Amino acid sequence: MKSEKPAQKDAYDMILKAIDVGIYKPGDRLVESELAERFGVSRTPIREALQRLETQSLLARDGRSLIVASLDHNQLAELYVVRSELEGLAARLAARHAAREEVRVLEQMIEADRKLLADPSALARANRRFHRQIHLASRNRYLVQQLDLVYRSMALMAVTSLAAEGRGETAMAEHEAIVAAIRARDEDTAYDMLKAHISNAFIQRLIQDSEKPFPA
DSSP states (O other): OOOHHHHHHHHHHHHHHHHHTTSSOTTOEEOHHHHHHHHTOOHHHHHHHHHHHHHTTSEEEETTEEEEOOOOHHHHHHHHHHHHHHHHHHHHHHHHHOOHHHHHHHHHHHHHHGGGTTOHHHHHHHHHHHHHHHHHHTTOHHHHHHHHHHHHHHTTOSSOGGGSTTHHHHHHHHHHHHHHHHHTTOHHHHHHHHHHHHHHHHHHHHHHHHTSOOOO
16 A cells, blocks of 8 residues: 555645646645646645645645745845855855766756747756756755755746846856856856856846736
């Protein structure tokens, strides 16, 4: 008999992935019965997964319903401050520890990602893979764990900053500068380049948010 614990983990991962890829967006209501049917599991692991996601602030209460949470301006700013520091540290450590093969993989990722410039959603997924590769090259499991938590919260952003006109091309150029610093074992430049990259992404996201219509 299959134990309940793996089913719970599967339900959690499936819901989290659905939020991450935009199947469920901030403000969307999550219903146990509908999720159980979609993912082919019983309602018990779905319920436990929803409770876990609520505890992690990825879901919020709207009356008696659970909805995908959204980030307000202050939460967004706080998230980017933490992300900037952690990502910068990951780049610094990658410049110290990355194997030549890991650097080559980063270079190949940039080459492949340039073909996705017309598809912001695909480019955003590729962007996460690129950053994840830098995290792994840092050789610090605790840093990787903390960055995983940051990226989990970033799933609450409904629109990628890479959707802005010209941002994709600029981001690719920034990626090239980061990898060049890692290849050269220039820890300070790798740190500075990745922090600047995150700062530019934050600026773009603030611009996107400022262009949203005010509620009536």
